[in-house]
Amino acid sequence: MADTVQFDLVSPERLLASVAAHEVSIPGAEGDLTAMADHAPLITTLRPGIVRVSGPSGEKEYVVTGGFAEINGTSVSVLAEQAVAREDMTKEAYQTMVNAATDKLANAQDKYVNEPGPVDEAAKLLADMVAIGDHIGLSSN
């Protein structure tokens, strides 16, 4: 059994990483999950969060804002809407993301007055964003 998987992280604008990894932690829409070699084939959507890769070349973290991931026994592909390596994440960039999520929540509250669904989703998005900030120490407060 191979003990590494091929990990690819791509955003629409570029390929961020393509390395061998022992395990990859992914913020799935229905909960975090860690993929290792011979994981059952799975396609999941992502919520905003941190993708953590640990492999022979060390551990690395990426901030993603959503997208989806395709996992099978030999490879993990994360297709992120936006992805930034954690060390490249600046306070300004984080603030822009949080502001976007805040705006989205405000819009949803205006637009769907009697439908909690979209409002809850937007609120969750914002909460996820704030959680990222807490994790990487860029929290807005």
Add this chain to the structure above:
Amino acid sequence: MPNLKDLKNRIASVKSTRKITKAMQMVAAAKLRRAQDAAEQARPYTERFNAVMGKLAASVGDAANAPRLLAGTGEDKVHLLVVMTAERGLCGGFNANIAKLAKLHAADLLAKGKTVKIVTVGKKGRDAMRRDYGQYSVGHIDLSEVKRVGYADAQAIAADVLGRFDAGDFDVAKIFFSRFENVVSQIPTMQQVIPFDVTELEQEVDTDSYYDYEPDEQAILADLLPRGVATAIFAALLENGASEQGARMSAMDNATRNAGDMIDRLTIEYNRSRQAVITNELIEIISGAEAL
């Protein structure tokens, strides 16, 4: 015979034109490399996206309750044509070719009794479409402030298109752009984005790996399809960017060469008339001397 001073001015003016076209060509060459890089960088995402999309569509594609973005509205009456061109001219037939393809298609649809709506992206396309199909135009997206097209720009266009789709404004959406083949050939292309055209995807149906979906297929598909529209538009924008620079580069190369030819011709003419003037003066002097 044009006098010497006029010719001299003419030569000077063509020379400065040549300098300008030469500079534009070099700028286009540099921008082309950047545009090609951007297109290259975006390719992995598009490829993988389409692969996942193919798998998903294959597993829910013919279900009766497939999302409308995949299955369509069940009608084929109103067509939305998204015509994507450049913001600037001076790039050969680039804008005209895209507009021509869109016009042909629009005429074809109208002849079949369909309704046509047009959204233009890029100033040049709007100008070209306005002449004949102005009354069908329903919107225009301006990218003239954008220095480098990013995914956010594609998302904005996609949001506009999807908003219209949700409002029931059209049944089928197609995008028009130019595919970058190489520097001298850019192919105007039409691509259907709504409903999502599964047949265009490379179907690598390896049924031996059965995928789990989290959340279920329907939810993922509902999440992915709007993204698919944005991805298709983004890819088209990048192709367009590379094509525009390629077209401008070869157009400006031609212009530079033409200017060179013109300068040669004018210089020969200038020298001839200069010599003619000298000969004339000599004749005058000699005949004056002989007369004494």
